Amino acid sequence: MLQQAKDTKVSVQLGVMSQCPDALLCESVFKDVVNNVADKIDLSLVYVARLDPFQNKGVWCLHGPQECEGNIQQLCVAKYTPFSKWWEFVQCQNYQGRYKIGLPSTALQCAEATHIDWEGSGAQACAEGDEGIQLLKDSIKLGNRLNITKSCTVLINEQKICVHDSTWKECENGHSVKDFVKQIEEEYGRLNSV
Template sequence: MFVKGIASLLPLSLVAVYASPVAVQHSWSASTRRVPVMLGVMSRCPDALLCETLFDNVIPRVADKINISLAYIATLNASDTEFGVSCMHGSEECAGNVQQLCAAKYTPMRTWWEFVMCQNYHGRNHIGTSDVALKCARTARIDWEGSGVGQCAGSDGSGTGSEGVQLLKDSIRLTESLGITTSCTVVINSEKVCIHDGTWKRCENGHEVKDFVDQIEAAYQKLNGQSIGSN
């Protein structure tokens, strides 16, 4: 589960970011740029669960240097009356996508990431169900109604809230615009660096925890140049 000891939370709009204890010890320049890290996923996809489990170990090692998000792969479908979307693993996956997007919008990174990890822990065939969503909200200490997550995703935990469905459609448009078609696709600093589709593919710089950490560190140095060396 999420590594303990993360000391500070810096929520952004749709993506929330958390900082490691290292970040507390340094006075980073206000102009320091974090590395965007995106996982292109489907919430019920085995490859997504594998990627997210791996990144559960990557994130704490580079937490003060990244913005991380999940982006969802599905197909817009106007004839679908519930979501207006077709998800590869069924409507429950669409609901799971919505629940996770709403959690990411309204709670800090540590909180929504724990929510996702909790859903994964219950098994992919239970992701998107109302009972698991509400149970994982309690586990992640999300105030389902008071935080806005419930209104976004559906107060009953169904994942059919109108705001959440719109977030899903927007996320699908994003993955389409980026040409992300395979779950799980790892994108670091706008570059597709690795795919897990049954097995690891197109991972020129490796696919272990250390490999992703090294790639993020390199991207961070590239984004910030010599400015990071003065801190």
């Protein structure tokens, strides 16, 4: 009897703020990383913000309430659509320019561009309701647990490997697409060695 091949994906998390220039740069680098290793990673975004009961929705975002909306939209699309659609949606929002991320019109435009049924998928109801707010609060708590304080922080299997904060920092093994791909490939090999 043949043994089933093990296939454990590498957890890759980007600590971001949806309107942050560092996040947009980081996500654009990871667009090329994903093209190389999409089948070996489980990529997610973890949002850097603060729980604050005195703010609208109980959350404070560095670039303002519209950034909170952008974070929520991206989390809801991630929950209700396949990875490839969600990742395209994030790239589309980024392409519109950071000050348009979070606007309902941008979310709708990007949903249409990426063939997401904004209303029918559940993403819109999530983004406009309590579910989206809860997803953002849970993401912030995860970011706190992982000690993510800067956008953009790159983690592989919950270990910080690099930060982009105006410039690349703390990137012991490099910060190019090739460097990230190599680190992911090595981790994938380690996780799946028999």
